[in-house]
Amino acid sequence: xxxxxxxxxxxxxxxxxxxxxxxxxxxxxxxxxxxxxxxxxxxxxxxxxxxxxxxxxxxxxxxxxxxxxxxxxxxxxxxxxxxxxxxxxxxxxxxxxxxxxxxxxxxxxxxxxxxxxxxxxxxxxxxxxxxxxxxxxxxxxxxxxxxxxxxxxxxxxxxxxxxxxxxxxxxxxxxxxxxxxxxxxxxxxxxxxxxxxxxxxxxxxxxxxxxxxxxxxxxxxxxxxxxxxxxxxxxxxxxxxxxxxxxxxxxxxxxxxxxxxxxxxxxxxxxxxxxxxxxxxxxxxxxxxxxxxxxxxxxxxxxxxxxxxxxxxxxxxxxxxxxxxxxxxxxxxxxxxxxxxxxxxxxxxxxxxxxxxxxxxxxxxxxxxxxxxxxxxxxxxxxxxxxxxxxxxxxxxxxxxxxxxxxxxxxxxxxxxxxxxxxxxxxxxxxxxxxxxxxxxxxxxxxxxxxxxxxxxxxxxxxxxxxxxxxxxxxxxxxxxxxxxxxxxxxxxxxxxxxxxxxxxxxxxx
Amino acid sequence: xxxxxxxxxxxxxxxxxxxxxxxxxxxxxxxxxxxxxxxxxxxxxxxxxxxxxxxxxxxxxxxxxxxxxxxxxxxxxxxxxxxxxxxxxxxxxxxxxxxxxxxxxxxxxxxxxxxxxxxxxxxxxxxxxxxxxxxxxxxxxxxxxxxxxxxxxxxxxxxxxxxxxxxxxxxxxxxxxxxxxxxxxxxxxxxxxxxxxxxxxxxxxxxxxxxxxxxxxxxxxxxxxxxxxxxxxxxxxxxxxxxxxxxxxxxxxxxxxxxxxxxxxxxxxxxxxxxxxxxxxxxxxx
Numbered sequence: 042x043x044x045x046x047x048x049x050x051x052x053x054x055x056x057x058x059x060x061x062x063x064x065x066x067x068x069x070x071x072x073x074x075x076x077x078x079x080x081x082x083x084x085x086x087x088x089x090x091x092x093x094x095x096x097x098x099x100x101x102x103x104x105x106x107x108x109x110x111x112x113x114x115x116x117x118x119x120x121x122x123x124x125x126x127x128x129x130x131x132x133x134x135x136x137x138x139x140x141x142x143x144x145x146x147x148x149x150x151x152x153x154x155x156x157x158x159x160x161x162x163x164x165x166x167x168x169x170x171x172x173x174x175x176x177x178x179x180x181x182x183x184x185x186x187x188x189x190x191x192x193x194x195x196x197x198x199x200x201x202x203x204x205x206x207x208x209x210x211x212x213x214x215x216x217x218x219x220x221x222x223x224x225x226x227x228x229x230x231x232x233x234x235x236x237x238x239x240x241x242x243x244x245x246x247x248x249x250x251x252x253x254x255x256x257x258x259x260x261x262x263x264x265x266x267x268x269x270x271x272x273x274x275x276x277x278x279x280x281x282x283x284x285x286x287x288x289x290x291x292x293x294x295x296x297x298x299x300x301x302x303x304x305x306x307x308x309x310x311x312x313x314x315x316x317x318x319x320x321x322x323x324x325x326x327x328x329x330x331x332x333x334x335x336x337x338x339x340x341x342x343x344x345x346x347x348x349x350x351x352x353x354x355x356x357x358x359x360x361x362x363x364x365x366x367x368x369x370x371x372x373x374x375x376x377x378x379x380x381x382x383x384x385x386x387x388x389x390x391x392x393x394x395x396x397x398x399x400x401x402x403x404x405x406x407x408x409x410x411x412x413x414x415x416x417x418x419x420x421x422x423x424x425x426x427x428x429x430x431x432x433x434x435x436x437x438x439x440x441x442x443x444x445x446x447x448x449x450x451x452x453x454x455x456x457x458x459x460x461x462x463x464x465x466x467x468x469x470x471x472x473x474x475x476x477x478x479x480x481x482x483x484x485x486x487x488x489x490x491x492x493x494x495x496x497x498x499x500x501x502x503x504x505x506x507x508x509x510x511x512x513x514x515x516x517x518x519x520x521x522x523x524x525x526x527x528x529x530x531x532x533x534x535x536x537x538x539x540x541x542x543x544x545x546x547x548x549x550x551x
Numbered sequence: 552x553x554x555x556x557x558x559x560x561x562x563x564x565x566x567x568x569x570x571x572x573x574x575x576x577x578x579x580x581x582x583x584x585x586x587x588x589x590x591x592x593x594x595x596x597x598x599x600x601x602x603x604x605x606x607x608x609x610x611x612x613x614x615x616x617x618x619x620x621x622x623x624x625x626x627x628x629x630x631x632x633x634x635x636x637x638x639x640x641x642x643x644x645x646x647x648x649x650x651x652x653x654x655x656x657x658x659x660x661x662x663x664x665x666x667x668x669x670x671x672x673x674x675x676x677x678x679x680x681x682x683x684x685x686x687x688x689x690x691x692x693x694x695x696x697x698x699x700x701x702x703x704x705x706x707x708x709x710x711x712x713x714x715x716x717x718x719x720x721x722x723x724x725x726x727x728x729x730x731x732x733x734x735x736x737x738x739x740x741x742x743x744x745x746x747x748x749x750x751x752x753x754x755x756x757x758x759x760x761x762x763x764x765x766x767x768x769x770x771x772x773x774x775x776x777x778x779x780x781x782x783x784x785x786x787x788x789x790x791x792x793x794x795x796x797x798x799x800x801x802x803x804x805x806x807x808x809x810x811x812x813x814x815x816x817x818x819x820x821x822x823x824x825x826x827x828x829x830x831x832x833x834x835x836x837x
């Protein structure tokens with residue numbers, strides 16, 4: 042008969058605990074995928090320095106505290122100073138004084154940066170990746186003597202020596218650039234004529250032989266090397282790089298940090314008398330793009346991808362702004378931004394919302410108030426190197442998001458190009474990403490400049506900020522200027538675990 | 552005729568060889584006799600030298616010295632070893648012979664073999680202070696069960712004698728970590744002083760190497776004999792902080808120090824997290 046014991050007892054699945062290797066084996070997750078891809082890519086870009094960045098990226102990052110000027114500012118400042126934090130403003134003052142007393146060697150910086158080794162590295166990487174992928178699909182191609190399915194033409198980058206000079210582009214090479222990946226996939230399908238069956242020679246063979254059009258399980262396959270192709274080295278648009286003349290630290294802005302090597306934490310923000318929170322904790326490197334944007338009193342500013350709001354808030358805290366437009370794609374992200382503003386701005390409903398602070402929800406590529414902004418902050422969506430290594434959810438390295446990931450540079454260049462059009466002539470923008478990838482940084486700036494020139498005839502000049510970033514060298518670890526073409530980058534470094542943050546300042550020509 | 556002459560010559564040669572062998576044997580035996588039954592006596596000179604090294608020994612009378620020396624000698628320890636033990640651990644001298652014999656017997660029960668045991672006791676004379684038979688035996692049995700044989704236990708004690716003072720669960724925690732997470736085999740573990748380190752220190756060093764990408768855990772089904780590119784365990788654990796950072800990890804010391812601080816905080820946060828899940832966070836994921 043049915044015994045109760047038999048029902049209640051569950052059979053033991055494992056005889057001696059879970060000890061079999063395939064049970065113990067760590068299942069690969071999105072963070073591992075990201076790390077693997079970074080190891081491969083950044084390992085070849087940064088060489089021996091990658092391991093230091095890797096350890097820093099995988100470890101907790103460091104915050105800075107931005108004091109809220111709409112709260113009890115003095116109390117907050119003295120509280121932070123009691124904890125041992127230092128005001129960035131005074132650090133910069135010190136660096137300035139040191140610079141003035143020292144020799145003026147930095148002013149005579151070499152104007153021509155002859156040859157970027159990064160170009161060669163990426164070229165080699167692209168070739169390697171393509172070969173690897175081709176070899177994965179056609180394992181025996183070389184042995185059988187087959188011709189490789191795609192003839193890889195490597196453009197030798199001979200012409201990057203004369204990038205400094207103005208070149209008026211002839212537009213001869215635009216075609217290959219303009220094509221997006223999607224269109225390339227759709228339109229450039231070449232039918233293999235040797236495999237077509239002509240119906241006039243009898244349809245019988247058609248029934249017998251149906252040529253394969255897709256490979257099962259490989260429908261979504263996109264070659265990883267497509268991603269590296271976004272990094273162009275040929276220049277056919279006028280490119281001017283000139284040093285930024287002045288840098289002014291905003292008078293009213295108080296940002297506190299701990300010195301390099303000190304990993305202490307800040308106290309959590311508390312409620313002030315005015316009902317707003319006392320200070321905002323943010324990644325230290327996020328401070329730099331809005332600072333270098335140099336918002337002046339009375340200017341109209343756009344934050345093209347504003348959420349979660351740290352950078353927008355910083356620009357508001359300079360008290361210079363006339364009007365700030367915060368744009369983001371998703372409603373949820375915009376809500377997050379709204380919440381932050383409500384928490385930090387005094388009299389938000391009466392004085393700010395809709396008047397000096399405007400929210401808009403649209404794709405930054407579709408904004409169309411052309412020529413109406415003095416300053417734009419373009420903090421584009423990117424691979425967010427720190428986030429993808431730490432968090433599983435919303436991870437761009439999810440296998441199903443591969444197309445999206447590989448096409449990120451296209452999206453970024455689209456946003457940047459559109460923002461260049463939104464600028465008033467003479468206005469400037471700062472493009473920033475939190476990725477170490479040269480494709481998403483210099484590559485995108487290059488693509489966008491090329492795109493606005495060929496499509497809309499807009500020319501721009503790059504501002505070289507490296508003189509002014511030297512003022513921050515006590516706080517951040519910067520990539521040496523030789524490694525980057527158009528911008529500056531904060532590298533993750535354990536004693537000062539900020540970043541990664543790339544930023545490049547571009548001014549639209551009048 | 553020629554054949555006979557040849558044969559004779561061979562015989563003579565063989566006899567000569569035999570006599571040679573015999574002679575050498577007798578010489579060896581004589582030498583052994585000279586060494587064995589005449590153990591070195593403890594002389595005044597030895598005592599003076601020992602006192603010079605360790606002034607605390609000056610209070611003992613020559614009788615006590617002779618008594619202790621005799622006890623050790625009876626148990627196979629030579630005068631040199633005796634002197635080393637005494638200078639290392641002067642309190643041994645004042646003990647009664649029974650107590651000394653007891654602790655020697657205690658160690659003998661661990662079955663390392665006489666020679667190895669003497670080496671161990673000479674290297675760490677403090678080990679003679681052990682009096683808890685139950686604890687020692689259970690520890691050595693536990694270590695044997697984890698490290699397969701007594702020789703490995705002995706090697707481990709030679710490298711990290713402070714194991715005796717550690718509770719079993721911390722040893723287990725460290726061994727489990729090394730076996731399961733670092734995937735290191737027994738021979739490598741016993742060659743290092745990894746168990747002298749605290750568990751947190753061991754984990755911190757391993758995690759740092761792991762995050763730098765310099766330590767790759769071997770695959771679960773990999774052949775244990777296959778060479779790895781990982782640093783050896785003794786390089787990781789038996790180095791000062793500075794040389795670990797610069798020689799093994801090839802980073803600067805400030806970086807490692809910052810990592811230690813950050814990692815400790817990360818772990819603390821992880822243990823705290825299950826309590827207050829709903830924490831305000833602002834991630835920069837733009």
